[in-house]
Amino acid sequence: MLPAKICSEFTAILPAERFYTDPVDCYAYSYDNTRKIFPPDAVAFPLDSEEVQRLLGLCNKHSIAVTARGRGTGTAGGSLPEQGGLVLSLERMRKMIAIDAPNRVIVAQPGVLNEEVQRAARPYGLFWPPDPSSAAYSSIGGNLATSAGGPHAIKYGTTRDNVLGMKAVTANGALLETGCYTSKGVVGYDLTRLLIGSEGTLAVIVEATLKLVPLPAAVGGVTAFYRDVTSCAKAVSAIMAQPIWPSALEFLDTGALVLLRGRYPDMLPADARAMLMIEVDGSAHSIAADSEAMIAACGNSGLLHAKAVADAAALWAARKALSPLLRDIAPKKINEDIVVPVSRLADLLEGLAALSERHGVANVNFGHAGNGNIHVNLLVDPHNVEQMRQAEACLDQVFDLVLALNGTLSGEHGVGSEKRAFIAREINPATLSLMKAIKRTFDPNNILNPGKLFPA
Amino acid sequence: MLPAKICSEFTAILPAERFYTDPVDCYAYSYDNTRKIFPPDAVAFPLDSEEVQRLLGLCNKHSIAVTARGRGTGTAGGSLPEQGGLVLSLERMRKMIAIDAPNRVIVAQPGVLNEEVQRAARPYGLFWPPDPSSAAYSSIGGNLATSAGGPHAIKYGTTRDNVLGMKAVTANGALLETGCYTSKGVVGYDLTRLLIGSEGTLAVIVEATLKLVPLPAAVGGVTAFYRDVTSCAKAVSAIMAQPIWPSALEFLDTGALVLLRGRYPDMLPADARAMLMIEVDGSAHSIAADSEAMIAACGNSGLLHAKAVADAAALWAARKALSPLLRDIAPKKINEDIVVPVSRLADLLEGLAALSERHGVANVNFGHAGNGNIHVNLLVDPHNVEQMRQAEACLDQVFDLVLALNGTLSGEHGVGSEKRAFIAREINPATLSLMKAIKRTFDPNNILNPGKLFPA
Numbered sequence: 001m002l003p004a005k006i007c008s009e010f011t012a013i014l015p016a017e018r019f020y021t022d023p024v025d026c027y028a029y030s031y032d033n034t035r036k037i038f039p040p041d042a043v044a045f046p047l048d049s050e051e052v053q054r055l056l057g058l059c060n061k062h063s064i065a066v067t068a069r070g071r072g073t074g075t076a077g078g079s080l081p082e083q084g085g086l087v088l089s090l091e092r093m094r095k096m097i098a099i100d101a102p103n104r105v106i107v108a109q110p111g112v113l114n115e116e117v118q119r120a121a122r123p124y125g126l127f128w129p130p131d132p133s134s135a136a137y138s139s140i141g142g143n144l145a146t147s148a149g150g151p152h153a154i155k156y157g158t159t160r161d162n163v164l165g166m167k168a169v170t171a172n173g174a175l176l177e178t179g180c181y182t183s184k185g186v187v188g189y190d191l192t193r194l195l196i197g198s199e200g201t202l203a204v205i206v207e208a209t210l211k212l213v214p215l216p217a218a219v220g221g222v223t224a225f226y227r228d229v230t231s232c233a234k235a236v237s238a239i240m241a242q243p244i245w246p247s248a249l250e251f252l253d254t255g256a257l258v259l260l261r262g263r264y265p266d267m268l269p270a271d272a273r274a275m276l277m278i279e280v281d282g283s284a285h286s287i288a289a290d291s292e293a294m295i296a297a298c299g300n301s302g303l304l305h306a307k308a309v310a311d312a313a314a315l316w317a318a319r320k321a322l323s324p325l326l327r328d329i330a331p332k333k334i335n336e337d338i339v340v341p342v343s344r345l346a347d348l349l350e351g352l353a354a355l356s357e358r359h360g361v362a363n364v365n366f367g368h369a370g371n372g373n374i375h376v377n378l379l380v381d382p383h384n385v386e387q388m389r390q391a392e393a394c395l396d397q398v399f400d401l402v403l404a405l406n407g408t409l410s411g412e413h414g415v416g417s418e419k420r421a422f423i424a425r426e427i428n429p430a431t432l433s434l435m436k437a438i439k440r441t442f443d444p445n446n447i448l449n450p451g452k453l454f455p456a
Numbered sequence: 457m458l459p460a461k462i463c464s465e466f467t468a469i470l471p472a473e474r475f476y477t478d479p480v481d482c483y484a485y486s487y488d489n490t491r492k493i494f495p496p497d498a499v500a501f502p503l504d505s506e507e508v509q510r511l512l513g514l515c516n517k518h519s520i521a522v523t524a525r526g527r528g529t530g531t532a533g534g535s536l537p538e539q540g541g542l543v544l545s546l547e548r549m550r551k552m553i554a555i556d557a558p559n560r561v562i563v564a565q566p567g568v569l570n571e572e573v574q575r576a577a578r579p580y581g582l583f584w585p586p587d588p589s590s591a592a593y594s595s596i597g598g599n600l601a602t603s604a605g606g607p608h609a610i611k612y613g614t615t616r617d618n619v620l621g622m623k624a625v626t627a628n629g630a631l632l633e634t635g636c637y638t639s640k641g642v643v644g645y646d647l648t649r650l651l652i653g654s655e656g657t658l659a660v661i662v663e664a665t666l667k668l669v670p671l672p673a674a675v676g677g678v679t680a681f682y683r684d685v686t687s688c689a690k691a692v693s694a695i696m697a698q699p700i701w702p703s704a705l706e707f708l709d710t711g712a713l714v715l716l717r718g719r720y721p722d723m724l725p726a727d728a729r730a731m732l733m734i735e736v737d738g739s740a741h742s743i744a745a746d747s748e749a750m751i752a753a754c755g756n757s758g759l760l761h762a763k764a765v766a767d768a769a770a771l772w773a774a775r776k777a778l779s780p781l782l783r784d785i786a787p788k789k790i791n792e793d794i795v796v797p798v799s800r801l802a803d804l805l806e807g808l809a810a811l812s813e814r815h816g817v818a819n820v821n822f823g824h825a826g827n828g829n830i831h832v833n834l835l836v837d838p839h840n841v842e843q844m845r846q847a848e849a850c851l852d853q854v855f856d857l858v859l860a861l862n863g864t865l866s867g868e869h870g871v872g873s874e875k876r877a878f879i880a881r882e883i884n885p886a887t888l889s890l891m892k893a894i895k896r897t898f899d900p901n902n903i904l905n906p907g908k909l910f911p912a
Contacts, residue, residue: 102697102799103828125699147642158640160649161617174886182795184614184827184867186603186653187875188883188909189891193616193649197642214699241558243581243670244739283700285741339638343558371640411640419643427644430630435645437897442890453644 002041002086006062010044013054018045018092029087033075034418035331040067040081045092049167049175049206052088056204056447057173059086065450066171068200070110070142073134075335076416078146078199083450088204090141096120097207104212105164105181110141110205114148117210126212129156132412133323141205147197149412151248154370155281158412160196162211168195168203171443181209194438199414200449202442216247216281221315222294224306225272229253229353231302232274233346236369239278239297240342244290248279249370250319253349255377256366259325260318267318269304276369277315322366329379333364334391336376336398340407345372351401352376359394361387373411399425415453424455458497458542462518466500469510474501474548485543489531490874491787496523496537501548505623505631505662508544512660512903513629515542521906522627524656526566526598529590531791532872534602534655539906544660546597552576553663560668561620561637566597566661570604573666582668585612588868589779597661603653605868607704610826611737614868616652618667624651624659627899637665650894655870656905658898672703672737677771678750680762681728685709685809687758688730689802692825695734695753696798700746704735705826706775709805711833712822715781716774723774728760732825733771778822785835789820790847792832792854796863801828807857808832815850817843829867855881871909880911 002010002021010019020026020043030039041064046052059066065085072079081087093109096116100106101124106117114135117128130143131150138148144166149158156162165179179185179192195203226232232251239249252260252275260267268275276298280290291308298306309315326333340348349365356363356378367375376398380391399409399422409419409426424432436454440446458466458477466475476482476499486495497520502508515522521541528535537543549565552572556562557580562573570591573584586599587606594604600622605614612618621635635641635648651659682688688707695705708716708731713724724731732754736746747764754762765771782789796804805821812819812834823831832854836847855865855878865875865882880888892910896902 100797100799102693103797104696105797124697147646149640153640157617158642160646161613170886170890174890175884176887176890177884178887180795180864181862182797182828182864182867184605184609184795184824184829185864186614186866186868186870187864187879188871188888189654189658189894190603190616190649190652191887191890193646196646198645202645214701217699237558240560241580243673245670282738283742283745285745286739289739289741339636339640341556341559341561341638343556368640372638373640406637408636408638408641408643410642411638412642414642415644423643428631428633430626431632431634431647432644434626434630434632434898435647438645438894441893441897 009058010042013051013058014044014046029069029089030081032072032077032079034077034080036077036080038080038082040087041084043087043089045089047092049169052169052204052206053173053175055088056169056171059447060171060173060445063445063447066447067449068145068204070139070145071137073138074142074146074414074416076414076418078414078416078452080417082417091139093206101126106210106212107207108140108210109207111139114138114140114143121212122215125215127215128210128212129162130159140208140210144196144205144208145200146414151250151368154249154368155245155247156213160193163192163196164209164211165192166195166205166209167207168205170203171445171447176203179209183211197414199416199452201439201452202448218284218287219279219281219312220287220291220308220310221277221279222291222298222306222308223315224276224278224298225269225304226274226302227271227304228302229274229349230346231300232276233349234300235276235298235303236345237343239294240370242293242297244293246278246294246370247281248277250277251366251369252318252322253365255362255364256322259364260322263325264321267321272304275318277319279312279315332380332382334378334380334395337410337413338376338398338402338407339371339373339411340402340405342370342372344405345369347405348374348401352398355394355397359390361391361394371411372407417452420453420455423453465514466498469507469514470500470502485525485545486537488528488533488535490533490536492533492536494536494538496543497540499543499545501545503548505625508625508660508662509629509631511544512625512627515903516627516629516901519901519903522903523905524601524660526595526601527593529594530598530602530870530872532870532874534870534872534908536873538873547595549662557582562666562668564596564664564666566664567595570594570596570599577668578671581671583671584666584668585618586615596664596666600652600661600664601656602870607706607824610705610824611701611703612669616649619648619652619664620667621648621665622651622661623663624661626659627901627904632659635665639667653870655872655908657895657908658904674740674743675735675737675768676743676747676764676766677733677735678747678754678762678764679771680732680734680754681725681760682730682758683727683760684758685730685805686802687756688732689805691732691754691756691759692801693799695750696826698749698753700749702734702750702826703737704733706733707822707825708774708778709821711818711820712778715820716778719781720777725760731774733775735768735771788836788838790834790836790851793866793869794832794854794858794863795827795829795867796858796861798826798828800861801825803861804830804857808854811850811853815846817847817850827867828863873908876909876911879909
């Protein structure tokens with residue numbers, strides 16, 4: 001609990017209805033999608049950057065830990081107030097500051113939801129590319145803090161590629177203005193990208209200038225079923241080696257198809273053990289030809305059949321049906337987010353099968369195959385101590401496998417608390433040491449999301 | 457001159473043919489495209505990252521200034537060894553380490569030329585998007601150091617958007633490994649983008665993992681002529697407000713057309729005072745429809761005529777013809793690289809005309825209008841002291857105009873020495889102070905390109 005004297009300093013900045021200290025009120029700010037719980041001592045709801053500056057100045061003076069929070073949909077623990085202190089909830093900073101279609105820009109406060117940005121852009125034939133599965137309820141502040149991606153990153157990039165500039169407050173309350181308002185700009189260091197994906201450890205984002213791109217005139221694609229996972233992985237590599245760019249390239253493995261069959265017995269061909277959804281977008285003229293090119297590229301001896309699908313709803317039917325089934329098993333899965341070069345997907349999936357077998361832990365794998373970004377889910381019973389031990393040993397070897405294949409431990413979820421024990425396996429000591437020095441430069445008292453990203 | 461004892465430490469690392477100290481040998485490394493001359497004390501030509509590490513370790517020990525240099529084609533003074541010391545020429549680090557088409561990646565040493573990357577990628581139907589006008593002879597190390605762009609940045613981004621990771625050596629000789637090999641990755645801070653555009657002030661890039669993208673199957677476009685510059689600028693805004701993305705959108709103003717007419721009297725319509733080249737790319741099916749859409753979007757009361765052009769050579773004829781004419785007048789121009797939001801282009805061009813008139817300094821303006829990135833050229837006689845004084849006063853007001861229009865002082869050239877006096881006009885004190893702190897974190901002895909970017 002914060003001492004009463006310090007609380008009174010907070011309430012000099014914010015009215016009581018925007019500063020919670022009652023543990024019951026604070027409870028909703030103690031967890032995220034990791035389902036771990038760390039109650040904060042207080043929660044503050046600033047409305048503008050000046051309030052954020054004053055709050056951070058106060059926390060810095062008293063060395064109070066500050067965890068910035070969007071909508072708490074992260075899966076890596078980035079928004080968990082592990083050390084207590086203050087949760088700085090940006091959810092009430094919801095002003096859309098500018099919708100500037102001629103310049104393809106939206107300027108918004110961090111609490112604006114991803115879906116609200118899309119709704120504002122759509123009438124102008126524009127959209128903002130980051131499309132995490134939480135897009136309907138996650139905020140752009142959280143999207144920026146994690147460099148959120150999603151299925152269309154393969155063609156349109158992740159958050160990092162679609163932000164022009166921002167305002168952010170450092171630990172001492174100074175207001176940074178990074179980047180620019182234009183689609184080009186090279187004046188000074190690129191602090192915009194340094195802050196994107198820094199998970200609230202360097203500064204608190206209080207405004208973002210988002211780069212919009214044109215909505216495609218038409219969307220279509222291809223579904224393809226394979227008799228084995230390896231053939232499917234090889235098809236991904238073949239698709240990505242030819243010169244038409246899919247707008248999404250999603251993969252479902254045998255385990256994912258088993259889940260689907262359990263609920264929808266007739267949805268899938270009986271002998272399919274892996275599936276691709278290959279989306280193409282562009283002009284109405286190009287969709288048919290591009291779909292044909294995808295059908296040609298995805299063919300190999302393991303292909304059962306591939307067919308063009310005229311609309312996005314049909315294309316995504318299986319993937320959408322999978323989501324609620326995954327939520328059903330959520331308490332019983334360890335959900336990872338690894339990436340390998342697409343040419344190594346077959347090696348990854350074969351290695352995962354071997355590790356699954358060795359440790360007696362079933363898994364379900366699916367995801368953004370065009371980026372090599374696979375959501376690996378280990379299915380476990382959390383109450384089975386031995387199985388959990390096996391799952392952890394398995395995960396440890398999954399990470400080694402990924403790095404041996406020249407991959408990375410996280411494609412879009414981030415490090416947070418969940419993966420910090422492994423960061424030194426991926427990042428060499430000199431680079432990690434420099435990252436920590438940058439952290440100290442921004443936040444000498446270590447108040448911003450302390451303990452995250454780096455192992456103690 | 458370096459003391460003999462220190463020179464012997466260098467020659468313990470490199471053979472004599474890769475370490476120059478004779479002023480005659482060093483002279484070619486004393487200038488860049490600014491045409492300013494600062495002779496270095498020595499030039500070193502490392503072949504691999506280990507040599508760079510040893511060289512930087514030595515320079516750091518003796519506090520010797522180090523200016524990393526690609527091919528010296530920069531226009532902002534970034535590669536000028538203003539304080540003498542060592543020029544670290546990366547031009548002999550020319551290994552193409554991997555051409556990995558299935559993963560759409562090329563890994564290369566910094567001395568590989570941009571054009572060599574394109575040649576290696578082309579047989580696979582791929583290219584690397586950064587396309588500065590120096591692409592035939594500039595190196596990727598220099599492209600990264602400046603975040604080089606070019607006409608196709610409007611659709612494909614600049615260098616920043618097309619690099620996955622890199623190896624770089626810090627001032628103390630430590631080897632950083634940033635980013636990853638995959639098209640997605642969010643583990644740790646984004647040091648890749650922090651180093652891109654940092655103009656050799658933070659670390660020396662010794663390897664880059666470049667992201668390739670598919671070559672378009674077809675290219676076409678539209679040329680459009682206007683009776684006045686304002687109508688032309690308004691057309692740019694209209695083109696960028698509709699949902700088809702040009703792959704290039706280049707602008708030539710009245711002064712540029714005058715230059716062209718001087719050499720090619722019949723090339724242009726007599727009454728044209730501004731011109732657009734609107735390139736579209738995509739599938740063969742989409743080019744005609746997209747060109748029609750561009751013709752519709754670029755029409756307004758000031759349009760003289762617009763016509764679809766079937767091939768890229770015809771589309772770019774006027775722009776290509778302009779380049780040598782600009783080189784002819786190069787010693788007599790001050791060349792800027794400012795950016796404004798596309799909706800403010802008309803305001804910019806009207807403001808430039810007023811400033812030109814007020815100061816009696818003619819100008820020629822052209823460039824990447826789709827990004828709002830205009831090359832402003834003030835035509836001067838360097839021997840006319842009063843005119844040079846007027847030109848400087850004019851430039852000062854051009855920068856104020858650009859910032860008042862929510863623009864930036866440089867879209868692709870960088871700050872270097874040429875624009876450092878103005879950086880504090882664009883970047884606020886808190887942000888600038890943090891940038892300087894980051895510089896100290898990477899380079900505590902201030903040996904890496906000292907004095908660049910920031911005013912003393």
